Amino acid sequence: MQNSVKLLGISNAIVDVLAHVDAAFLDKIGAPKGSMTLIDEARAHEIYDMMGPATEMSGGSVANTVAGFANLGGTAAYIGKVKDDQLGEIFQHDMRSLGVDVRLAPAADGSPTARCHVLIDDEGQRTMQTYLGACTELAVADVTPETVGNPAVILLEGYVWDIAEGPALAAAAIAIARANGSRVALSLSDSFCVERHRDAFHAAVKDGVDIVVADEDEVAALLQTKSHAGTMAALRGYDNLFAMTRSEKGSVIQWGEDVIEQPATPVAKIVDSTGAGDAYTAGFLFGLTQNRALKDCAELGTYCATRVIQQVGGRIEPGLLADFEASKKPT
Amino acid sequence: MQNSVKLLGISNAIVDVLAHVDAAFLDKIGAPKGSMTLIDEARAHEIYDMMGPATEMSGGSVANTVAGFANLGGTAAYIGKVKDDQLGEIFQHDMRSLGVDVRLAPAADGSPTARCHVLIDDEGQRTMQTYLGACTELAVADVTPETVGNPAVILLEGYVWDIAEGPALAAAAIAIARANGSRVALSLSDSFCVERHRDAFHAAVKDGVDIVVADEDEVAALLQTKSHAGTMAALRGYDNLFAMTRSEKGSVIQWGEDVIEQPATPVAKIVDSTGAGDAYTAGFLFGLTQNRALKDCAELGTYCATRVIQQVGGRIEPGLLADFEASKKPT
Numbered sequence: 321m322q323n324s325v326k327l328l329g330i331s332n333a334i335v336d337v338l339a340h341v342d343a344a345f346l347d348k349i350g351a352p353k354g355s356m357t358l359i360d361e362a363r364a365h366e367i368y369d370m371m372g373p374a375t376e377m378s379g380g381s382v383a384n385t386v387a388g389f390a391n392l393g394g395t396a397a398y399i400g401k402v403k404d405d406q407l408g409e410i411f412q413h414d415m416r417s418l419g420v421d422v423r424l425a426p427a428a429d430g431s432p433t434a435r436c437h438v439l440i441d442d443e444g445q446r447t448m449q450t451y452l453g454a455c456t457e458l459a460v461a462d463v464t465p466e467t468v469g470n471p472a473v474i475l476l477e478g479y480v481w482d483i484a485e486g487p488a489l490a491a492a493a494i495a496i497a498r499a500n501g502s503r504v505a506l507s508l509s510d511s512f513c514v515e516r517h518r519d520a521f522h523a524a525v526k527d528g529v530d531i532v533v534a535d536e537d538e539v540a541a542l543l544q545t546k547s548h549a550g551t552m553a554a555l556r557g558y559d560n561l562f563a564m565t566r567s568e569k570g571s572v573i574q575w576g577e578d579v580i581e582q583p584a585t586p587v588a589k590i591v592d593s594t595g596a597g598d599a600y601t602a603g604f605l606f607g608l609t610q611n612r613a614l615k616d617c618a619e620l621g622t623y624c625a626t627r628v629i630q631q632v633g634g635r636i637e638p639g640l641l642a643d644f645e646a647s648k649k650p651t
Numbered sequence: 652m653q654n655s656v657k658l659l660g661i662s663n664a665i666v667d668v669l670a671h672v673d674a675a676f677l678d679k680i681g682a683p684k685g686s687m688t689l690i691d692e693a694r695a696h697e698i699y700d701m702m703g704p705a706t707e708m709s710g711g712s713v714a715n716t717v718a719g720f721a722n723l724g725g726t727a728a729y730i731g732k733v734k735d736d737q738l739g740e741i742f743q744h745d746m747r748s749l750g751v752d753v754r755l756a757p758a759a760d761g762s763p764t765a766r767c768h769v770l771i772d773d774e775g776q777r778t779m780q781t782y783l784g785a786c787t788e789l790a791v792a793d794v795t796p797e798t799v800g801n802p803a804v805i806l807l808e809g810y811v812w813d814i815a816e817g818p819a820l821a822a823a824a825i826a827i828a829r830a831n832g833s834r835v836a837l838s839l840s841d842s843f844c845v846e847r848h849r850d851a852f853h854a855a856v857k858d859g860v861d862i863v864v865a866d867e868d869e870v871a872a873l874l875q876t877k878s879h880a881g882t883m884a885a886l887r888g889y890d891n892l893f894a895m896t897r898s899e900k901g902s903v904i905q906w907g908e909d910v911i912e913q914p915a916t917p918v919a920k921i922v923d924s925t926g927a928g929d930a931y932t933a934g935f936l937f938g939l940t941q942n943r944a945l946k947d948c949a950e951l952g953t954y955c956a957t958r959v960i961q962q963v964g965g966r967i968e969p970g971l972l973a974d975f976e977a978s979k980k981p982t
Contacts, residue, residue, distance in 0.1 A: 373718070373745040373966070376707040387704070406737040406763070414704040432737070635704070 325395040325421060326609040328471035328502075330463065330493055331382030332455040332479050333400030334434040335407045339374040341439045346447055353441065356448040356510055358482065364451035367437050376407070377633065378414035379436055381598050382477040382507055388602030388624065388636035390418040394609060397421035399467055401458040407433035408454065423467045430457050438594075446594055452483065459485045463492040470500035472609045473531070475601070478509030478538075481517040494528035507601060508534035514541035531561045531608075533601045539564050552579075563604050563621065565597055573618050582618035585626040595634020599624040602636055603644075620644055656726040656752060657940040659802035659833075661794065661824055662713030663786040663810050664731030666738045669769040670705040677770065677778055684772065687779040687841055689813065695782035698768050707738070708964065709745035710767055712929050713808040713838055719933030719955065719967035721749040725940060728752035730798055732789040738764035739785065754798045761788050769925075777925055783814065790816045794823040801831035803940045804862070806932070809840030809869075812848040825859035838932060839865035845872035862892045862939075864932045870895050883910075894935050894952065896928050904949050913949035916957040926965020930955040933967055934975075951975055 346353055349367055359367065378387075383400060390396045398415055402408030404426035411433060412422050426433075431453040439447045458480070468474065474497050480486040497504045506521070506529045508514050514521060521542055525532060532539070536551065539562065543554040552572070555562055561575040566584075573580040603624035607617030623644045624636055631637075677684055680698055690698065709718075714731060721727045729746055733739030735757035742764060743753050757764075762784040770778045789811070799805065805828050811817040828835045837852070837860045839845050845852060852873055856863060863870070867882065870893065874885040879897075883905070886893055892906040897915075904911040934955035938948030954975045955967055962968075 368744060371744075372748045373709065374741070374748075375964075376741065378704065410705070410707065413699060413702075417703045417705075633706075 324470060325397045326472045327386060327389045327394055327475060327605060328397045328399065328468060328473070329382045329386035329475045330399045330480065330489070331475075331477040332380050332434060332452060332458075332483070333383060333398075333402045333411050334378075334380040334436045334450065334455065335411055336377050336379035336436050336438050337368070337371075337374045338377070338438040338440060339371045341371070341441060343441060345370070346439065346441065349449070351439070351447050351449060353447055354445050356450060356512065359449050359451050361431070361451055361453070364435065364437070364449070367449050371437060371439070376410070378411045379438075379634070381479065381509060382475055383411075383415070384595050384598035384634050385475060385507070385601045385605070386420055387415065387418050388599050389606050390420050391636045391638045392602060392606045392624075392641045394606050395419075395421075397423055397469070397471065399423050399458075399462060401427060401454045401462065402433040403427050403430060403454040405432050407435060424462055427454055427457060430454060444590075444592060456483045458483055458489065460489045460492050463489045463496070465496055465499075468493060468496045468500075468502075471502050473503045473505050473605055475505045475507065475605065477507045478513040478517060478521060481520055482513070487520055490524065491528075494524070498528070503530040504528060505531035505533055505605060508532065508538035508542060511537045511541040514538050518542060525558065525560055529560060531563065531605075533563045533597075533604065535565045535567070535597055563601070563618070565600050565625070571600065571618055571622060573614050575614065578614060580615050580618055582615075582622055585622060587626060587630055590629045592632045592634075593629050596625040596629050598634060599628040599636050606641075619648075623647065655801060656728045657803045658717060658720050658725055658806060658936060659728045659730065659799060659804070660713045660717035660806045661730045661811065661820070662806075662808040663711050663765060663783060663789075663814070664714060664729075664733045664742050665709075665711040665765040665767045665781065665786065666742055667708050667710035667767050667769050668699070668702075668705045669708070669771060670702045672702070672770040672772060674772060676701070677772065680780070682770070682778050682780060684778055685776050687781060687843070690780050690782050692762070692782055692784070695766065695768070695780070698780050702768065702770070707741070709742050710769075710965070712810065712840060713806055714742075714746070715926050715929040715965050716806060716838070716932045716936070717751055718746065718749050719930050720937050721751050722967045722969045723933060723937045723955075723972045725937050726750075728754055728800070728802065730754050730789075730793060732758060732785045732793065733764040734758050734761060734785040736763050738766060755793055758785055758788060761785055775921075775923060787814045789814055789820065791820045791823050794820045794827070796827055796830075799824060799827045799831075799833075802833050804834045804836050804936055806836045806838065806936065808838045809844040809848060809852060812851055813844070818851055821855065822859075825855070829859070834861040835859060836862035836864055836936065839863065839869035839873060842868045842872040845869050849873060856889065856891055860891060862894065862936075864894045864928075864935065866896045866898070866928055894932070894949070896931050896956070902931065902949055902953060904945050906945065909945060911946050911949055913946075913953055916953060918957060918961055921960045923963045923965075924960050927956040927960050929965060930959040930967050937972075950979075954978065
């Protein structure tokens with residue numbers, strides 16, 4: 321059995337390749353602004369060849385949440401597949417350097433480590449072209465009582481359902497959680513991902529997933545609702561804990577009869593909105609694993625997201641928790 | 652024969668691995684603040700294992716100058732050795748994406764692509780630990796009339812003398828320049844590098860090198876002078892064109908009887924001083940290859956350096972030349 325940790329993330333392990341582009345570039349590659357498209361290796365090379373000079377850094381939605389959770393001071397572990405190549409080494413280094421317990425060794429063969437071409441336009445919006453590479457080889461065999469252990473929370477991302485053994489390995493993780501008393505959280509990833517896997521997500525939410533973290537568009541895609549009121553009404557039919565972010569409108573926590581409406585914190589300037597949702601999830605789940613009140617969890621999630629949108633890059637830096645606690649002291 | 656370009660850089664091809672550290676970290680690895688130390692592969696792994704999460708981007712002093720020269724609109728080419736690995740692909744991509752003619756194919760075997768661990772402390776100062784890897788395999792055989800062609804200027808960096816065949820390949824480049832009518836510029840890299848190779852640099856400056864680009868500490872190390880006045884007096888004994896940067900004191904261009912003192916442009920806040928010298932060199936050499944007056948070359952170099960210290964990262968962005976020209980128009 322692994323060391324006990326508070327949070328275990330199971331997700332696509334991706335290195336981001338970030339470059340600035342103009343609107344014409346997005347037209348040329350046929351990418352809708354703000355979209356995330358899965359591409360194959362040949363297309364990845366084609367797009368990379370067209371891109372300007374880039375910067376590389378570890379990314380991936382749930383991986384960002386796990387990194388942020390560790391930087392908040394939580395114990396965390398991670399299951400995701402990289403190859404034994406330089407980008408794989410970079411990804412695993414960046415996780416380990418935060419104290420995250422990386423549970424899979426890099427694969428000796430197979431596809432190269434995944435990369436996401438992040439195309440940042442003049443308005444700061446990001447359009448993503450993702451080559452999943454080694455991620456597609458994450459297998460049921462990688463999700464065992466030995467690799468999972470008994471974390472307080474297992475966090476899965478919707479994108480896992482895009483890989484061949486994804487649905488089966490998610491089911492394996494849920495079964496282990498049930499046996500060990502872990503709670504299962506599901507991040508819905510993006511609304512197109514929800515469209516791709518609505519029935520599977522719905523079945524998982526009805527049976528096995530305890531906590532759903534998502535933005536409002538993703539929840540609406542899952543529940544097929546058309547308005548905020550419609551979504552809130554539909555949520556009453558679920559006994560899961562929903563943590564739903566709404567950008568500048570804040571967030572809503574709904575759990576059975578409990579509904580918490582958490583306002584957003586106004587900021588002078590959004591530097592980079594990337595990772596706001598992942599940071600919210602890190603803060604929210606950190607609070608939850610500390611048995612804080614739901615209102616406090618929502619406040620910490622909001623504090624994390626507010627911090628992240630005022631910096632370049634989507635990961636929570638160390639020291640944030642102390643700032644949060646200080647911000648709550650009466651002056 | 653290669654396409655004719657204005658600038659050919661010959662240097663160490665390096666990917667920077669940037670991470671924030673505290674002062675205790677520098678003590679722990681025994682690195683003097685602000686220093687550049689050459690390390691072997693085992694030590695590189697050791698230091699990387701101790702570092703926090705990092706960001707990767709193409710670097711290297713003369714490579715930065717070549718990239719900046721291309722972004723100013725100049726035609727440029729590059730000779731430097733990477734391996735056929737992911738970091739090598741990143742380095743060559745970043746150069747090619749700027750239109751730089753990359754003249755060596757990645758090596759199929761040998762050491763991995765070089766990386767420089769850039770440790771950024773709380774004051775924003777950078778301490779560098781460099782693993783030269785594939786750079787050490789750059790050979791005389793790579794510097795031929797075919798790979799060099801007949802650029803207006805060949806720019807060598809002092810760090811090339813740190814590699815086994817460096818002195819010989821520099822001599823080969825100088826011989827080709829002489830045959831083809833190219834001018835040879837030498838960047839002195841850093842003052843410790845000058846200490847390591849003073850006699851060789853001195854011989855090259857006396858015979859073969861036309862232009863010396865360096866900061867004042869490096870020139871003082873070369874000439875073994877102790878004061879600005881001493882350096883200026885010693886320079887009169889040389890017929891080379893010296894472009895000497897002096898941080899906030901600006902720069903001095905000395906060429907025979909011509910001495911131009913170019914003041915620095917005051918800035919409200921230095922965001923990141925990295926690459927200021929490389930950017931100055933890009934602007935200065937760009938002006939020179941356009942046959943601009945020396946005063947104008949110094950102004951453009953200063954403009955480039957001033958821009959670069961107000962941004963994160965050491966490379967000149969596109970569009971700078973237009974801003975420079977606009978800044979010179981009478982209002």
